[in-house]
Amino acid sequence: MRRILIVEDEAIIRQALKKLLERNDYQVDDAGCVDDALKFSLENYDLVISDLRLPGRPGTDLIREVKHCPVLIMTSYASLRSAVDAMREGAVDYIAKPFDHDEMLASVKRIIKQQDERQANAGSDVIPMTRRSARSDNSAPRSRMIGSCEAMQMLFRRIAKVAGTDVTVLIQGESGTGKELAARAIHEQSSRGDRPMISVNCAAIPESLIESELFGHEKGAFTGAVAARSGLIEAADTGTLFLDEVGELPLEAQARLLRVLQESEIRRVGSIQSKKVDIRLITATHRNLREMVKEGKFREDLFYRLYVMDIRMPALRERGDDIIEIADVLLERSSRKLGREDLVFSTDALHTLKRHPWPGNVRELENAIERAVILVDDAVITPDLLGIPLEDDELDQIEARLSATSSNTRQRIAPLGARAVKENLSLDDYFLRFVLEHQEEMSETELAQKLGVSRKCLWEKRQKLGIPRKK
Known part of the structure; x- marks a missing residue:
């Protein structure tokens, strides 16, 4: 042991x-x-x-x-x-x-x-030299990246091939698709896998500090530089440097990065001496770098240095049944984190998960599931707990449940549903409007029955959404 x-x-x-x-x-x-x-x-x-x-x-x-x-x-x-x-x-x-x-x-x-x-x-x-071949299988990316669809199988094969080389890699894909996971899989399967991988989000560092953070600086190079500091590129020496959102780099920093790739050396801000570095560079972006080159916002020479090998991360909506596989893993993780057990998705919830386009990809899915785990009363996660905007047929189903009310109530529900579709309301928004429009004529029990939830759930949603009870 x-x-x-x-x-x-x-x-x-x-x-x-x-x-x-x-x-x-x-x-x-x-x-x-x-x-x-x-x-x-x-x-x-x-x-x-x-x-x-x-x-x-x-x-x-x-x-x-x-x-x-x-x-x-x-x-x-x-x-x-x-x-x-x-x-x-x-x-x-x-x-x-x-x-x-x-x-x-x-x-x-x-x-x-x-x-x-x-x-x-x-x-x-x-x-x-066997370490490289020992890492060149699909086990590493599969250990963190989930997926059985053809797009993900192609991605795993591409990662395995790329990892065995030392070329620069550009990972492209929408936000939330797991670009950093792919970068880490490449690093772990490479011959540098036992060396550090330094990850930098270029969009998170102020433009005035980006060069100092990446390349380091000498004492007195600028106001506040009270001591010499090495940069993140230097820290990644002999390992891997991952630059996320590389399209956000200012042009001056792009020029300095180009020299790193061309000459394998850096020069700290305020220094006249250069230092050799040995790094494997992996970059990622959700932006179209080719268009940025045409617009003069990204250096063409740097683009072609980065675009030696490209990897495209498929969007979640392109991955078919992978959505359910990922959702099950995320549900188990969130349940363990929040101390809940034996939670399952209802059939309607699974249908909703597969149908939603997920513009935020896996990150949006993870947030939706964690939200549902927090709000669920019993062991079954229903669509309304996910906070996903309603589709037309889902609104029709809700209105059908509510249509047993008085004629006056039915007249008021119809425009509410129409507005929900028109304004792309989430279930929370729909819930909020329905309660506000009908609580004067319905008791709490009637409201809960018409919405298809328990009185406890109604109370909790009032607290969450800040809906005061009628006096």
Whole structure:
């Protein structure tokens, strides 16, 4: 049984992580600080998971103490810079708190597997080239990317082929389709899989800071540069750099990135010296870079440097029955996260999931399911809990249930349904309007019956939507 040491000063997080790992057949010890951790025989562990900020000494001090053992750093400060600094000191990877259970387990499994490979190759007088072929299968992307449709099968095959090379990859697709998952699958299957992968969202960094963040800066290079700092490209040296939303890079930063690709070197802001770097670049965007080139918003020479190999992520609406497969996995994940058990989709909910176009793709689906898990009263998730805009036939079904009311009520329901279709109202919007228009003439029990929900559900929706009860 593999042994793991957790170093975390918050007892609740420490115990929760310990239980999670023990449920997955790991033997776990825990400590509240670095000094307590050093009381254990560290040579007996396969992995150390440590918080970055600890009382007394930082978690990175453990990296120097357990050189034989990989150290996974956790940070609740959501600071990419601090995480990158930790990896520069030797951390094998980092994970942000609050962490997703599946993500944590996947990271632990991957790190231990990589450690086994390094130990198996230790002592060999020949540089091992088998790691690349060993990673060139579909298992890595399938472990995080779900899908059985032909489009996803083609994607898995393309990832496996691309990963075995060191070429630059451009991943294209709508927002929420999983471009970063594809990038990580390429990295993990490549010969650089045991090196860091640095992910950067170019759209999230202010234009005035993007060059300093990517390329680093020297002391005094600009106001506030009180010390020299390395950039994210330098931190990715020997590993993989993933630039998400690369179309958002300003033209000046594009020119500097082009030099990195052409000369394999960087120059920090304010420096006259260049430094060689060895990175594998993967980029992603939801924008049409060809059109941006025509409009003068993206450098043509950089575009062709990035467009060596392209991968297209299929939209969720193009993936057929994959939607249900993904929804089941997301439902299980959200149920576990929120402490719910044995939740299932109703037949109508499954029909709604397959029919909805999902403009936000998997991210929208995940949010809809988490919302439903929070709102559901019993064990069955119905369409109204998903918050998906109504289609015409769904409105007809609701109006048919409500049509047993008085003639006056029926006259008022018809225009309400018409407005819902015209204005593309969600079920919550429809619920809100129906209650406001009919609560003067109906009791709470009658309202719940006509809407097809329980009185408790009606009350909860009033609280959620801020609908006051009639006096």
